[in-house]
Each structure stands twice: as C-alpha cells, then as structure tokens.
Amino acid sequence: MEKEVVSSVVNLAPLAKSLAIGLSGIGAAVGIGLIGAKAMEAIGRNPEATGKILVPMLIASAFAEAVAIYGLVIAFSIK
Amino acid sequence: MATNNTHIIEIETNAEEVAEQPVAPIHETTIYAEPIFHVGSFQITNSLLNSWLAVLVIIAFCVLLRVKLRQIPGKVQHIFEILLEGALSLCDQVTNDRKITVKIFPLVLSLFIFILINNWLGLLPIVGSIGFIEHIGKESFFIPIFRAGTADINTTLALSIAIVIGSNVFGIMAIGAWKIFNKYVNIKALGEMVTKFRKDKNFIIVGPISFFVGILELIGEMAKVASLSFRLFGNVFAGEVLLASMSAIFLYLLPTPFLVLEIFVGLIQALIFSLLATVYFTIASQDHGEHEEHEQGHEEKELVSI
Numbered sequence: 264m265e266k267e268v269v270s271s272v273v274n275l276a277p278l279a280k281s282l283a284i285g286l287s288g289i290g291a292a293v294g295i296g297l298i299g300a301k302a303m304e305a306i307g308r309n310p311e312a313t314g315k316i317l318v319p320m321l322i323a324s325a326f327a328e329a330v331a332i333y334g335l336v337i338a339f340s341i342k
Numbered sequence: 343m344a345t346n347n348t349h350i351i352e353i354e355t356n357a358e359e360v361a362e363q364p365v366a367p368i369h370e371t372t373i374y375a376e377p378i379f380h381v382g383s384f385q386i387t388n389s390l391l392n393s394w395l396a397v398l399v400i401i402a403f404c405v406l407l408r409v410k411l412r413q414i415p416g417k418v419q420h421i422f423e424i425l426l427e428g429a430l431s432l433c434d435q436v437t438n439d440r441k442i443t444v445k446i447f448p449l450v451l452s453l454f455i456f457i458l459i460n461n462w463l464g465l466l467p468i469v470g471s472i473g474f475i476e477h478i479g480k481e482s483f484f485i486p487i488f489r490a491g492t493a494d495i496n497t498t499l500a501l502s503i504a505i506v507i508g509s510n511v512f513g514i515m516a517i518g519a520w521k522i523f524n525k526y527v528n529i530k531a532l533g534e535m536v537t538k539f540r541k542d543k544n545f546i547i548v549g550p551i552s553f554f555v556g557i558l559e560l561i562g563e564m565a566k567v568a569s570l571s572f573r574l575f576g577n578v579f580a581g582e583v584l585l586a587s588m589s590a591i592f593l594y595l596l597p598t599p600f601l602v603l604e605i606f607v608g609l610i611q612a613l614i615f616s617l618l619a620t621v622y623f624t625i626a627s628q629d630h631g632e633h634e635e636h637e638q639g640h641e642e643k644e645l646v647s648i
Contacts, residue, residue: 325614339583
C-alpha cells in the first residue's frame with residue numbers, strides 16, 4: 264500500500280531516462296575523444312597517411328557512438 | 343489495484359476536459375512503427391511501406407541502368423563502374439581472398455544499397471510529415487504514412503538475423519558442417535582429451551576450456567544479432583528524433599547542418615553494417631584449426647630462415 268502511494272507521487276522514470284542517456288553519453292564521449300586524439304597524433308606523425316587514417320577513424324568512432332545510441336534507445340523505451 | 347482505479351479516474355477526468363476544448367492531435371515519437379492498415383491479420387506499418395518504396399526505387403534504378411548497359415561505358419555507367427571497383431577492393435581488404443569476395447560481394451553490396459536507400463529515404467521531406475489523424479478513445483494521434491524503413495527495429499532485426507544465419511550457412515558450405523558444429527559445441531576438444539592425453543598431458547585442461555569457449559561463441563552469435571540491429575536502428579531513430587527536436591527549436595536554417603550530418607550518418611551506418619557482414623562471413627569461412635597449424639608452420643619457416 265505504502266509503495267503504491269509513493270509510486271503515485273514520485274515518478275522516477277524521467278530520472279532513469281536521463282541517467283541512461285547521460286551515463287552512456289559519457290562513455291561514448293571518452294571513446295570518441297580518444298579515437299580523435301590518436302588519429303590527430305597519427306596524422307601529425309605522418310601527414311601523408313591522412314586519407315588512410317580518416318575512414319578507419321570514422322568507422323571506429325561510429326562504433327563508439329553506437330554505445331550512446333544504445334543508451335538512447337533504452338531511454339526511449341523506459342516508460 | 344487501488345492505484346489502477348485512481349489512474350482510470352484521472353484519465354476520465356482528463357478526457358472530459360479534452361472533450362470541452364478542441365486540442366491539436368498529439369504526435370509522439372514512438373519507438374515502434376505505427377500500423378497504417380491491415381491485410382487480414384497482418385499489419386502494414388509505415389516503415390514497411392517505406393522499405394517497399396526503397397525496393398521500388400532500387401528496382402527502377404537497376405532496370406534503367408541495365409537497359410542502358412553498353413560495352414563502351416557512358417558517363418553514368420562509368421561512375422558506377424568506378425564505385426563497383428572501389429567496393430570490390432574494400433571487400434578484398436577485409437576478406438584477403440578474391441574467391442571469398444566474389445562469393446559474398448553480391449549479397450553484401452545489395453545489403454549496403456538497400457540500407458543506404460532506406461536511410462536516405464527517411465530524410466525526405468514527405469517522410470514523417472504527411473499522415474492522417476487517428477482517434478483512439480477520446481485522444482487523437484497523428485500517424486505519418488512514411489517512416490524510415492530502418493527506423494523500425496523489425497527491419498534491422500530481420501536483416502541482422504539473416505546475416506548471422508547466412509554467415510553460418512556460408513561457413514558450412516565453405517569448411518563443412520562438422521567443423522562449424524564443433525565451433526559452437528566443441529565435441530572434438532572433449533574427444534581430444536581422451537585421444538591425445540597420452541601424447542600431451544595439457545589436453546586435459548585445454549579440452550574443457552575450448553568447450554566453454556565454444557559456448558561463449560554461441561552467445562556471441564546472439565550478441566552479433568543484437569548489436570547489429572540496435573546499432574543501425576538506434577542511429578537512424580536517433581537521427582529522426584534529433585531532426586524533429588531541432589525543427590522544434592527553430593524551423594529555419596537550424597536543422598540544415600543536422601540534415602547533412604544525418605546524410606553522412608546514413609552512409610556510414612550502411613557501410614558499417616555491410617562491412618561487419620563481410621567480416622562475419624569471412625570469419626565463418628575460415629577454418630580455425632587449420633589456420634593455427636598454418637601459422638605454426640609459418641613461424642617454423644621464419645625460424646629456419648633466421
């Protein structure tokens with residue numbers, strides 16, 4: 264009974280949604296930052312390889328981004 | 343039960359208020375595709391309509407291109423030949439073997455084109471803005487006729503399940519059913535515990551470990567389905583939500599850079615999906631045990647040469 268009363272007043276769903284997308288966003292941001300930093304470093308060391316580095320970098324950052332996207336999907340599916 | 347009753351009462355009171363004053367129909371960005379009409383008990387959703395549209399576009403384009411096919415290529419044919427060469431060399435980079443490339447290239451390229459057209463069709467101005475208003479109870483919802491085909495989890499799930507099953511079938515065709523079966527349920531390793539125990543005592547430890555690794559491989563196969571489908575679906579769906587919220591903030595000029603970003607994301611995601619499909623097919627077609635033996639032989643050769 265007490266639980267039902269509390270759940271009718273306090274709605275934790277928005278908090279859960281924002282935590283899901285926020286925390287997964289942190290992970291993806293760190294990942295993409297590392298990928299970008301390393302790619303910049305590689306281009307700095309070897310400027311001729313820019314074209315070769317670009318495509319794998321984009322693919323790797325899309326993988327890192329996907330983590331945040333999972334979080335977004337979860338956030339949308341929380342009712 | 344008590345809360346349920348109060349909820350119903352609340353909804354009823356809300357509905358009474360709604361009935362008094364006319365309100366604009368609600369458009370929710372739902373995670374599922376909305377059904378447009380039914381054929382028997384089969385729902386035709388707006389995403390399904392859009393993927394049929396994509397198929398029509400591809401068929402029309404292919405027929406046009408096929409009719410104009412010449413021995414000496416024209417401008418359009420030339421562009422497509424260059425693109426095809428690029429795609430073949432990219433596929434070669436992944437597979438490292440022209441034979442495998444030639445076998446899986448048609449499947450992977452058609453996957454790429456289907457996903458690409460689907461992603462880009464979802465960005466057209468008619469998608470998501472033309473629709474009808476449906477009344478459910480006393481509330482009215484706006485339901486768009488079109489929705490990007492890949493913005494529905496069912497489409498991407500179907501594609502990824504097809505890829506994972508297809509890669510295993512391809513593996514069976516390439517290296518045989520027994521080896522693929524042993525990859526997942528490693529009876530061979532358990533057998534080697536008994537047969538090779540005399541020769542090398544390590545097999546008593548290696549056997550159970552390889553058996554467990556096989557089970558992990560089986561779980562990994564399901565993880566492949568989940569990650570493939572969620573990645574594509576999530577990216578396209580998130581793009582739609584992003585564009586909608588940007589248009590809600592300021593309609594003019596603000597969504598333009600995001601629209602360009604979404605075009606780029608659509609291309610990248612189609613590329614990643616087909617590239618991963620290529621990787622899965624290649625892994626399935628390689629014989630793990632033979633590969634190791636081959637590597638050992640290679641190392642020995644290197645030692646000899648040193």
